[in-house]
Amino acid sequence: MTTALAHPNIALVKYWGKQSKAGNMPATPNLSITLSELSAVTTISDSDHFQFHLNGKQVDDPKVSALMSTMTDTFNLPPLHIDSTNNFPTSAGLASSAAGFAALVTGIDAHCNLGMDAALRSEWARRGSASAARSICGGFVALVPPDWQAQSLAPIDHWSLEVVVAITSHGAKGVSSTEGMERSRLTSPFYNQWLRSAGDDYAEASGAIATRDFAKLAEVAELSCLKMHSLMLTSSPTLSYWTPASIACMDRIRALRAQGEAVFFTVDAGPQIKAVCLPESRVAVAQALSEVPGVLEILCCPLGEGARIIDD
Numbered sequence: 001m002t003t004a005l006a007h008p009n010i011a012l013v014k015y016w017g018k019q020s021k022a023g024n025m026p027a028t029p030n031l032s033i034t035l036s037e038l039s040a041v042t043t044i045s046d047s048d049h050f051q052f053h054l055n056g057k058q059v060d061d062p063k064v065s066a067l068m069s070t071m072t073d074t075f076n077l078p079p080l081h082i083d084s085t086n087n088f089p090t091s092a093g094l095a096s097s098a099a100g101f102a103a104l105v106t107g108i109d110a111h112c113n114l115g116m117d118a119a120l121r122s123e124w125a126r127r128g129s130a131s132a133a134r135s136i137c138g139g140f141v142a143l144v145p146p147d148w149q150a151q152s153l154a155p156i157d158h159w160s161l162e163v164v165v166a167i168t169s170h171g172a173k174g175v176s177s178t179e180g181m182e183r184s185r186l187t188s189p190f191y192n193q194w195l196r197s198a199g200d201d202y203a204e205a206s207g208a209i210a211t212r213d214f215a216k217l218a219e220v221a222e223l224s225c226l227k228m229h230s231l232m233l234t235s236s237p238t239l240s241y242w243t244p245a246s247i248a249c250m251d252r253i254r255a256l257r258a259q260g261e262a263v264f265f266t267v268d269a270g271p272q273i274k275a276v277c278l279p280e281s282r283v284a285v286a287q288a289l290s291e292v293p294g295v296l297e298i299l300c301c302p303l304g305e306g307a308r309i310i311d312d
């Protein structure tokens with residue numbers, strides 16, 4: 001029996017749209033920070049048939065089954081029992097699949113002695129869900145061509161950013177990221193512009209991280225997030241993942257920044273708001289967001305490590 005743990009990551013330059021070739025490769029370079037506190041813990045054990053349990057219930061997850069079938073063929077794996085538990089809402093825009101696939105691949109690699117390095121684990125996690133490629137690494141992480149295997153941009157101690165998550169709904173999302181990004185690729189009139197500008201956003205954000213330029217990172221990360229949500233809104237049928245409380249939180253974060261707090265927002269394919277801040281602003285940000293009507297819960301996460309084995 002082998003147990004692996006991985007954290008979700010939050011993209012600061014977003015991935016929204018895939019290349020047409022096989023391998024689940026993003027169409028554009030993207031960049032994230034890995035969180036601590038929130039985690040997927042996945043235990044792999046031998047079994048007489050393949051079984052996948054998520055949060056205590058047996059589930060038939062087509063993405064997990066597809067990845068398991070490719071890995072089984074490639075590595076001649078025995079039947080495995082996989083038990084995965086998240087300590088945070090699943091499928092609600094908190095990157096549960098990112099943490100889940102990173103923990104799954106890390107656990108299988110160790111349990112079956114496949115001898116993968118981090119880059120190869122990242123590649124296999126990407127095949128499950130491309131954002132999961134980034135959760136293999138800790139701190140500041142890039143997912144870029146030509147290999148599309150995540151690489152560390154900087155370790156956790158490079159810059160102690162913190163993330164305050166405002167939960168505005170505990171429900172699972174109606175349209176998956178996979179389906180949503182394909183819809184945007186096919187129908188949003190802004191998709192080609194998104195492809196053209198992503199390289200510059202990536203270069204600007206990675207430069208801002210290298211020089212710890214918070215104002216610059218805030219500007220490019222909010223813009224990348226809002227460009228992605230513009231693609232969603234201009235897809236046909238339209239996609240909107242926000243609740244009124246999500247919008248109120250974004251307004252509150254802009255107001256806090258105008259008052260001098262070091263904070264910016266980012267939002268994925270779900271209604272939760274992630275406020276990225278410097279440690280000295282965390283208390284004020286958490287307090288202010290907890291007072292926004294419709295905010296159900298506040299979570300505070302410093303940066304976290306990459307996927308790892310916790311019990312073998």
Ligand code: DP6
Nearest residue numbers: 011014015129130131177178268269
């Ligand atoms: C909005 O990684 O969930 O979180 O590769 O199809 O599984 P698939 O998509 P997924 O998409 C994540 C999209 C996002 C932005 C991001 O994390 O970069």
